[in-house]
Amino acid sequence: MTDTLTETETTAQTTPPEPSWPEALGGRRLAGMLAEITGQPVTAADVEELVAREHLVAVDSYKGWPLYATAAARELDAGLVGSIVSARVAWSEVSLTRDAAAERIGWHWRDLARMGREGRIAIGPGDRYRIADLDKLAVEAEGEQHVTAQAAADILEIRPTDWKYVEAAGWIEPADTYERGVGRYRTVTVALYRLGDVRDLREMPGVDWEAARGLGKGVPSPLREYAKLAPTRADAVKAFAQQLADRHDTTVWAWHSPYSGRWELDWERVDGAPTQETVRGELAADPVVGLYAEEITLCPTWGRITRRARRLLEPDAAVIVDTETTDLYGQTIELAVIDAATGKVLQNTLVKPTEPISAGARYVHGLSDEDVAGARPFEKVLPRLRKVTKNRVICAYSVEFDRAVILGDVRRAGKKPLHLEPRESWYCLMEAYASWLGSNRWLALGGGHRAAGDCAASLERLEEMARGKGTTFTPTR
Incomplete structure (x- = not known):
């Protein structure tokens, strides 16, 4: 007897079964499913765009991760999905990621982020920057970049140790600060300076920059004569913090907030002391840091949490x-x-x-x-x-x-x-x-x-x- 197959049986043997998908998926796996269905290089960013346009709606979540119905995703028009993918690909060709954008114009990414907050440059889909906008910004905002003290000293061709005399002379002030980790248990406040302000220092009349360049280690700097004797606010606050630690035999934290521009102080309570009132009195009585008392915040929220964590x-x-x-x-x-x-x-x-x-x-x-x-x-x-x-x-x-x-x-x-x-x-x-x-x-x-x-x-x-x-x-x- 000759075996024969019906047309339905033949099709069943030659057509691979459709993959079985769960009822709901997260964005990344849903993108993989749509890519398999449409043949387009769908990514999680495309799923987010579909959600933003209300073509997909989260039906559930797990630990904060939204989940989307696979049945609804299957019903999406392939042309719609393709247009979103094409738009993303086209945008990627004319834009750059944050780090690539900073490298292109020779800036630090913090400068780009700051320019974004100030409305000087727009951040597009996928947190990317348009190349044309970057090139325009690089020309229009040249000199507004922020540099560290080390970079500023290099620009002036002086030793990094001599930069403190430039600041002490009152010729320049930090434009911003950020916290940098040092080891596992502490951070330091790093000052940033406007590049244009640093460059302008080279034209300051009456300053013999040439005499300050190329000095060997340990050679006194001629810039010392311009420096003021009064300590800066940061020096005064830090000196007070160390005195507070020694006076009360406790640990003290001093942080310059980049959000408020104020210094914030807190300390470990040893048998409940010193109290906030005690420290406020000592702060006001100090002849140096007392001048900045109104610019210093005692016992901020993070200090209470730090003590509890300890x-x-x-x-x-x-x-x-x-x-x-x-x-x-x-x-x-x-x-x-x-x-x-x-x-x-x-x-x-x-x-x-x-x-x-x-x-x-x-x-x-x-x-x-x-x-x-x-x-x-x-x-x-x-x-x-x-x-x-x-x-x-x-x-x-x-x-x-x-x-x-x-x-x-x-x-x-x-x-x-x-x-x-x-x-x-x-x-x-x-x-x-x-x-x-x-x-x-x-x-x-x-x-x-x-x-x-x-x-x-x-x-x-x-x-x-x-x-x-x-x-x-x-x-x-």
């Missing part, structure tokens, strides 16, 4: 907790706890839930139902969680999320939450970090979306806050 890093004071879940505010499928003082892992385990892991959650943390099938249920890991968190402050990057997830699992297990329930037992690192930075935005952690990794990333945030801002002064005696 206490949380003391031995046996706190732990850091993180969970991964079946869905947004779903059941725990991974739980980690580390010691805040040492970073030691106290608990790190997968947890078997009673519901399947959603596609959106799997997209974020990468864990599947198969990964947790052999894990212990929550009621079996709860005793260890209670033990390692007892009598400790429970820190989490998002307390609203992790506390709700854990308490939900405790209720489903029919157990008592004990010390896990009171809100005062918890400390939200995300809220603290945003306040410490002076930001009102939700700040991504960047820990990889696995429990132990997110705990480690949270500890880095806590340690950063504990270091304080600006320059740290410790007792010299």
Whole structure:
């Protein structure tokens, strides 16, 4: 008997099956799906544009990541998707990223960002700059770039150590500042100067720049005679901060805020002292820094958070907790706890839930139902969680999320939450970090979306806050 295939059977054998996509996907994976369907090089930026034009709407989210319905994406007109891709590609050909833009015109990226804030240049889609606008700006704003003291000294062909005499003479003042990390535990304030102002110094009458050039190490600079004896505000504040540290045997932080242009001071309280009133009195009584008392802020918000962070890093004071879940505010499928003082892992385990892991959650943390099938249920890991968190402050990057997830699992297990329930037992690192930075935005952690990794990333945030801002002064005696 001869085997024959019907036309339907032949088509079924020769046509590859359509790929199976989850009901909802994040932007990056949805871009991959659209690229496969349309044959266009769709990126996550194109998905964002589709959302901005209201052709796609988020139907769900997971830990702040929007998810979009794959069914709605399939119904999109291929021509529409193609036009958005073409527009992005065309824009990419006439624009540059921030770093490439700065390199093209020989500026620092901070100058470009500043020009953007001032409305001197527009930032287009994808945070890119139009090349024509860059070239025009480079001509029109030549000299407005900011340079460091080292670069300024190079322009004047003098030693970097001699630049302090230029400043002390009152010939130039910083146009801006920024904080640069020095080692792991401190930062320094770096002054920036307007390039045009530095160049103008070369034409200052009565100054023998030639005599100041090419001097060897240790040779006195002729620029000293122009320098004023009075210390600058920064010198006065820093000297006072060191005196405060020595006088009260405590740690002091001094930071120059680029937002307000003011100096901010705070310090570790030793047995509750010195108080703010004490320091304010000492500040006013100091004959040098007292001249700047109205320009100095005592006890800013970040100082209070720094002191709290330092206490949380003391031995046996706190732990850091993180969970991964079946869905947004779903059941725990991974739980980690580390010691805040040492970073030691106290608990790190997968947890078997009673519901399947959603596609959106799997997209974020990468864990599947198969990964947790052999894990212990929550009621079996709860005793260890209670033990390692007892009598400790429970820190989490998002307390609203992790506390709700854990308490939900405790209720489903029919157990008592004990010390896990009171809100005062918890400390939200995300809220603290945003306040410490002076930001009102939700700040991504960047820990990889696995429990132990997110705990480690949270500890880095806590340690950063504990270091304080600006320059740290410790007792010299």
